[in-house]
Structure formats: C-alpha cells, structure tokens
Amino acid sequence: MKILVCISKTPDTTAKIAFTDNNTKFATDGVQWIINPYDEWYALVRALELKEKDPATVLHLVTVGSADTEPIIRKALALGGDEAIRVNADSHDSYYIAAQIAEIARQGQYDLVFTGKETIDYNGSSIGGMVAELLDMPFISLAVKFELAGTTATVTREIEGGEEVAEVNLPMVVSCQKGVAEARIPNMRGIMAARTKPLKVVDPAAAETLTEIVSFTLPPAKAGVKLVPADNPEELVRLLHEEAKII
C-alpha cells in the first residue's frame, strides 16, 4: 500500500488578513504559518493510522511550494510519514498545483491520495477533484469516515443534511474533513526523527495556469451592533421583524 498525503501551508487561523502591492498580494509580515488544519488533523492523521495498522504501508507527503514551505513539511513529517516531496513552484492556480501533485502521484504509483477538505486561505476545495480527474481515479469529496479492507475502501461523505456511504476500489483520491480522524500533537521522538527523514525537492512539471488573482478586497466593516436592553427582549424581536424584516 502506498499513500500520498497533500500538505499545504496556510496562515495561522488568527492571522491578520491584509494586502499589499495595491491589494494584489497577501501581506505576510508577522504572519505565523501552519500546516493547513484539514491536511494535518484529518488527511495526515488518517494516513498515519492506516500505516500503524499495516506497517508495510509507504506514506509520502507532497507539497507544492517554494523553499519557505520546508518548515511546514518538516512539521508534518514530525507527526509521521516516511518521506516528503516538495515540488519547487509557487502558484495559486488550483489546476497548476493539481497537475504537479498528479505528476508525483503518477510517478510514485500511489494507491491512495489524501487531501484536506480545503485550504483555509484560498478555500478552493478543488485540488482533490482535479488530481483525481488528471489521474482518472474515483474521487470522494469531503469524507467524514474512511475505512479500508484490502483494496476496497468504505468512505462516508457529507451530503446536504446527511451522509452517504460508498464503496470504492483503490486507487482513489479522497478529500478529508472532520470525523475522518482526531488531531494529534507531535512528540519529541517524532520531531527528532523528522530531521533526518528525506525531503526531496523536484522541479515542477510543465503545466498551464487557468486562472489568475487580479486583486483582493476586504469586506466592508459592520456598521456596529444595535444593543437592546436585557430587560426588553421583545424589542429585539420587533427589530428583527420590522427593521431587518428577517422573521
């Protein structure tokens, strides 16, 4: 069994969101970078669990990013995994990134490719589906449960107002969200081991970009809260009915 987990680098959830260069670039000054939570907490941890159950499993991590993503991928390796691959490219076009991941997956002949549900900065929720298409593999999006018996996976995915259970034969691509696994904290042994694990850097494959970010904008600031006294909650209901016309 060979598993590939896609790891991306995102700003910390509390990072201040601001833009520079005429609102064309995210202002990275003072920003703390983390492993995208969905990749770390769910995709990676579920892959680690599969490897713990079957130690013969080969588990590789891949990230598409410039050299400054290395601390993040090392951090991911501290949780587990045998080696990491960094595709040395910097792009925000989902198709371009997916093409790089698909190339790595093709070369490595992985049985399973895990991604997170979405990146918390670009919120595409797109790369898993694109990789699956490029590899001509089945894709289950937004999995909340993933079980494996031999080469058949039983995957539960979220649907509107419920869940759907599907059986799929490997190889396949799965995007993971809450429910698939429980987040872990790296331990000292993992952190030490990560230092010596191989981190391969490869050049990007030729691929097009289909989209381009023109600019960023911030939402307009709220006008401010209208407070209703606690001893007159009826007034709140009146405002919601007559002013906001919402109930």
Place this chain on the structure above:
Amino acid sequence: MSVLIFADQFEGHIKKSSYEALSYGAKLAEMMGTSAEGLVLGTIKDDLSSLGKYGVNKIHHVNDASLDHLDAQQYAAVIADAVKQLQATVVVFSNNLSGKAVAPRLSARLKAGLVAGAVALPDLSNGFVVKKNVFSGKAFAQIAVKTDIKIVALNPNSYSITMVDGTAAINNLTISAGSPRVKITATNKVSGAVPLGEAELVISGGRGLKGPENWGLVEDLANLIGAATACSRAVADAHWRPHHEHVGQTGLAIAPNLYFAIGISGAIQHLAGVNRSKVIVVVNKDPEAPFFKAADYGIVGDAFEVMPKVIEAVRKLKGK
C-alpha cells in the same frame, strides 16, 4: 455559445441551491447576450419545465438511472460531453457538496478555469473576473479566468433566487454515462431538519448554554421560525451536539440571512464560518465578547433569562 447550469438533484428533486445557480446563470447569460440552459442528470420526479421560472430557456436532461447517485467521475465525464455537444462557454454549478465534487473534475477534464466559491456575478468589463471568498470569509479575491470555457461554482446563499414567468423546453440528451465506479451502499439523511448549508435562518448555541439539556432554547426558537440549528466547535467537541452542526473555520461555512448566536464568544475561527451571514444577532452575558463586534443586533444578558422571553415574543408574533 451558451451558459450551461448544472441543476443538481437529490432523490429526484432539484436542490434549492440549484435554483440560485439557475438564477445566477440566467442573469449571466443575459449579460453575455446568450441563452441560459440547464443540465439535469438522472431520474427526476420534479416537473423540469417549471425550472423556466428561474430564467432558463431550456433544460437538457440526461434521463439515465445510472446517474441517480453522484459519482464525481461519471458526472464530470457526462457534463464534459454535454458542454462540447452544446458548445457551452460558461458552466455554472452551485458550490454545494455536489458542486465541490464535480466542478474541479470538470475543470481539469476540459482544462477550463474554475472559480470555486463565487459570491457575485462576473465582471465582464475586462475579461471574465469573478469575486470569490478567500481566507475563510475574511476577504474576497477577484479571479480572472483565462480559458475559453469558464466554470463558476456559486456559493450557496450568496445570490438571490429570481423568478420570471416562463417554462423551459425539455431536451432529452443522450450521453453514454458508463457505469459508476463508486457504489453507494447507504444514505443517512437527518430527517425533518433543514440542511444547515442551505438554511436561510440559523439559530446557534455555544458553551454559554452550559449543557445539551438546555438546547430547548435553541430548538424552540428554530422550530418557531423554521430555522436550522448550529453550534460552536467547543459544543460539538464536548458531544453536546452532533458534529455536522459545527460551524466555523474547521466546520461548515454558512451564509444565512439570519445567524442568531446564543452563548457563543465569537472566536475568530467561529466568525470565519458565519461572518457572511446577512444579519447577525448575539446574546451573550459578557459585554466584551468579541462576537458583538461582528453583530448587527445584540443583547448583553443571561441567555437563560433573555431567551425564554425572546421565544415568547416570537411565538406571539407568529400567532402560535
């Protein structure tokens, strides 16, 4: 040249989020001076011609029972064939759970640029530029699509349904669907409840409610106005409420018309999932709770005293 809108179904019924996509696609077609056409896959129980009221002239229907359940791979292949046959130049999806599965595959298959999570109509004054949510609702990006065929996946609840007088002509489209590679073995719907992702009104509770036994305060209000219920992550983690109710950066991101938060502090990760709501109401006993900064209406007070009175006033208003 046409705008093709994928109208997604569940158990034979078109989803509400697809009505938004149809309305959006119809307006876009008007802006582009072309026709708006819907695409429906699988066996349908609804009257498809009535989808004309969302502004589409035609519905193409691939009436094939092997497409009753979503297999993203199969759907993308069929939609790609339809796009080619019909020479569509823009494909619109709802960025709902099916859209998230299929639109990226179609994008890769056709090498057509995708904007996932669009929140407004494209700006056509200089190419094709679509505003989308980024940084989990904390900002927007304007994305230019550079390819001939463009794909837009519209976030649920970000474009209002518009209705016109009209019926759509039905065109039965024959496209070989192949067989699905994904076998659906069970579907578990939470019965009766309004699906949170599609809900227009949402009542939500946090740790301030002290325990699951007090959720009547949330549910009574929700039932009175037909709202869905939600909760903070702290509440879902404590198993007071099911995980699918958890909203926020790592839960569901929603954009209802009303988000009513009771006993939720308004941590930045929580706000990331709800700050696109049109009206936010906060009830919290702490005047310093960060949520008040993001709210439109608020009461600084004890939920256990305030909420029964709110519920009573709504009951009166609704004559129940």
